[in-house]
Amino acid sequence: MKKLILFLMVPILFVACTGNGESKSVTPSVEDFEYKVDTFADIKILRYRVPGFENLTLKQKELIYYLSQAAIEGRDILWDQNNKYNLAIRRTLEAVYQNIDDKTSENYKKLEKYLKQIWMANGIHHHYSEDKIMPEFSADFFADAVKSIDAALLPLSEGETPEQLIATLSPIIFDPNVMPKKSNQATGVDLITTSANNYYEGVTQKEVEDFYAKMKNPNDSTPISYGLNSKLTKENGEVVEKVYKIGGMYSAALERIVGWLEKAVNVAENDTQKDIINTLISYYKSGDLKTFDEFNIKWVQDLTSKIDFVNGFTETYGDPLGIKASWESLINFKDMEATKRTEIISNNAQWFEDNSPIDDKFKKEAVKGVSAKVITAAMLGGDTYPSTPIGINLPNANWIRVKYGSKSVTIQNITEAYAQSSMGSGFNEEFMWSDVERELAKKYGSLTSDLHVDLHECLGHGSGKILPGTDPDALKAYGSPIEETRADLFGLYYLGDPKMVELGLLPDNEAYKAQYYHYLMNGLMTQLTRIQPGKNIEQAHMRNRQLIASWVFEKGKVENVVEMKEKDGKKFIVVNDYEKLRELFGQLLAEIQRIRSTGDFEAARDLVERYAVQVNQDLHKEVLERYAKLKIAPYSGFVNPVYTLVTDKKGNVKDVKISYDEGYVEQHLRYSKDYSVLPTYN
Numbered sequence: 001m002k003k004l005i006l007f008l009m010v011p012i013l014f015v016a017c018t019g020n021g022e023s024k025s026v027t028p029s030v031e032d033f034e035y036k037v038d039t040f041a042d043i044k045i046l047r048y049r050v051p052g053f054e055n056l057t058l059k060q061k062e063l064i065y066y067l068s069q070a071a072i073e074g075r076d077i078l079w080d081q082n083n084k085y086n087l088a089i090r091r092t093l094e095a096v097y098q099n100i101d102d103k104t105s106e107n108y109k110k111l112e113k114y115l116k117q118i119w120m121a122n123g124i125h126h127h128y129s130e131d132k133i134m135p136e137f138s139a140d141f142f143a144d145a146v147k148s149i150d151a152a153l154l155p156l157s158e159g160e161t162p163e164q165l166i167a168t169l170s171p172i173i174f175d176p177n178v179m180p181k182k183s184n185q186a187t188g189v190d191l192i193t194t195s196a197n198n199y200y201e202g203v204t205q206k207e208v209e210d211f212y213a214k215m216k217n218p219n220d221s222t223p224i225s226y227g228l229n230s231k232l233t234k235e236n237g238e239v240v241e242k243v244y245k246i247g248g249m250y251s252a253a254l255e256r257i258v259g260w261l262e263k264a265v266n267v268a269e270n271d272t273q274k275d276i277i278n279t280l281i282s283y284y285k286s287g288d289l290k291t292f293d294e295f296n297i298k299w300v301q302d303l304t305s306k307i308d309f310v311n312g313f314t315e316t317y318g319d320p321l322g323i324k325a326s327w328e329s330l331i332n333f334k335d336m337e338a339t340k341r342t343e344i345i346s347n348n349a350q351w352f353e354d355n356s357p358i359d360d361k362f363k364k365e366a367v368k369g370v371s372a373k374v375i376t377a378a379m380l381g382g383d384t385y386p387s388t389p390i391g392i393n394l395p396n397a398n399w400i401r402v403k404y405g406s407k408s409v410t411i412q413n414i415t416e417a418y419a420q421s422s423m424g425s426g427f428n429e430e431f432m433w434s435d436v437e438r439e440l441a442k443k444y445g446s447l448t449s450d451l452h453v454d455l456h457e458c459l460g461h462g463s464g465k466i467l468p469g470t471d472p473d474a475l476k477a478y479g480s481p482i483e484e485t486r487a488d489l490f491g492l493y494y495l496g497d498p499k500m501v502e503l504g505l506l507p508d509n510e511a512y513k514a515q516y517y518h519y520l521m522n523g524l525m526t527q528l529t530r531i532q533p534g535k536n537i538e539q540a541h542m543r544n545r546q547l548i549a550s551w552v553f554e555k556g557k558v559e560n561v562v563e564m565k566e567k568d569g570k571k572f573i574v575v576n577d578y579e580k581l582r583e584l585f586g587q588l589l590a591e592i593q594r595i596r597s598t599g600d601f602e603a604a605r606d607l608v609e610r611y612a613v614q615v616n617q618d619l620h621k622e623v624l625e626r627y628a629k630l631k632i633a634p635y636s637g638f639v640n641p642v643y644t645l646v647t648d649k650k651g652n653v654k655d656v657k658i659s660y661d662e663g664y665v666e667q668h669l670r671y672s673k674d675y676s677v678l679p680t681y682n
């Protein structure tokens with residue numbers, strides 16, 4: 001009963017529906033959507049659209065609503081996992097931020113910046129570098145500010161005074177030598193005692209390793225993920241696991257999560273999905289990792305439900321030993337439009353193969369395309385928020401992957417937000433030749449880039465055949481860049497084919513030019529922003545892009561297909577003839593396919609070494625300087641949309657509204673107020 005009472009205290013955003021004149025909400029168009037939310041330090045905050053939400057059934061929307069609430073409830077678990085003092089620091093600073101008298105001082109602005117940084121990192125260590133974030137305000141300001149507000153607003157332990165709280169937190173916040181790294185990967189030191197995360201306390205690396213070595217049975221072909229959902233610590237000198245479960249560690253937050261999951265079960269799409277959610281609930285109640293495996297096996301086999309989710313202790317990147325998992329969630333639904341795109345491509349796989357510009361003897365008689373699932377994220381939580389991946393591939397247990405497969409998805413609306421937000425960054429203004437190219441990019445950039453990826457993945461890699469008797473590894477180290485070159489060229493060649501418009505994949509015969517221009521600009525110039533001065537290109541995809549771009553550049557010189565022009569002392573790529581450019585892509589594809597089909601090692605080596613590896617030092621220097629001037633924040637985070645239940649007078653759910661107007665600060669303060677039930681120290 002206690003659980004139920006706790007759960008009823010959860011604030012639910014109910015909106016009473018008064019009139020009948022409700023209008024169906026429509027997702028704002030890409031042009032009308034404000035992707036950028038905030039910028040600070042090395043971070044920019046974006047928002048993402050959830051196109052297609054309005055077309056879901058009421059039940060599906062409700063399901064997303066409940067799963068989304070569960071996703072937000074796990075936020076504090078991650079904060080505490082990242083560092084023992086994170087919740088105390090956040091709660092103290094948020095109290096100061098909202099209640100201090102003087103909200104105009106320099107120190108206050110610096111405190112706001114620091115708060116924004118730790119919200120982004122789910123704690124005091126940078127989300128990417130894992131180094132402690134150093135605040136710009138002073139320890140004196142912090143102490144005075146904490147003392148200036150009502151002590152009742154502070155996260156004081158029983159009997160603790162504000163002065164004691166200040167004394168505890170000050171070294172953690174201000175001393176660069178205290179807990180400097182969240183997860184230490186350096187060699188030669190004790191990785192556990194030198195890491196600031198809260199997965200372990202009072203134990204050494206050796207004690208951890210011994211503890212888990214004893215548990216494991218080398219003959220077990222279906223091992224559980226030992227230690228995944230617990231903190232390892234000492235009680236009375238004994239090493240013990242504190243398991244994350246209801247009644248165990250993080251119980252209060254897990255009870256809330258389960259409360260929402262129980263509501264989700266009632267509106268699940270089908271019995272399979274009900275069973276999946278129920279299995280997850282049992283796992284949270286027992287903490288039994290065998291049940292977690294059961295859940296994963298069921299989850300990975302469900303390919304029919306439209307709505308899908310990740311919810312749990314999942315990835316182990318935060319633990320230097322890769323044992324303990326951070327809590328994360330991602331609620332999503334299948335992007336029918338984009339998945340349709342991959343289906344159209346796959347269904348026409350044979351046509352593409354038959355019409356490819358390669359020699360007939362290298363073509364496959366029967367080719368099968370692969371359709372990939374494309375999803376729309378509806379809510380990010382825990383370790384996928386605010387920083388989020390653009391694709392996921394789960395589950396992690398190797399034996400489950402081998403036996404039951406894995407789900408691999410791309411998150412289209414997150415990719416879109418990245419692409420669209422970079423539009424206003426000044427990047428295209430700096431590196432594109434004229435407004436013509438910039439207009440093409442704006443109008444068709446996202447679509448043609450997605451389509452290129454689809455063609456690359458669904459058809460490119462699967463097309464063509466290796467001649468009988470040819471060693472598939474004949475190209476050795478050049479095999480990987482050559483293979484990527486082949487798949488990319490396949491995509492490039494067909495992007496410019498009238499068949500794309502005929503199949504409804506592109507709106508007109510101009511669209512492909514956006515990707516052609518971008519590809520050459522990137523391959524010849526702008527991808528160099530990711531290379532250190534003086535270094536050559538190592539990465540296979542970067543090699544393949546430069547190979548293609550510099551090959552067509554050189555071969556097209558006679559007819560002036562592509563040229564490099566100068567304006568105001570800066571270099572630019574100019575494409576003079578897109579149709580000829582397509583022919584050149586076709587010619588190179590034919591040659592690359594020949595190399596691959598016959599295992600021509602020398603030709604592969606010559607092409608890669610000549611076109612793909614060396615960097616033009618002067619051009620590189622210029623590109624780096626121009627890029628640095630744009631001051632583009634290297635990291636992005638997201639705010640979530642806000643979902644609201646619309647109910648009638650009797651409390652029946654009539655609709656779920658989505659809105660995109662919540663700011664970054666507002667969102668974090670709201671989450672901290674409404675979804676924060678864990679004790680300050682766990």
Ligand code: ZN
Nearest residue numbers: 456461484487
């Ligand atoms: Zn590839």
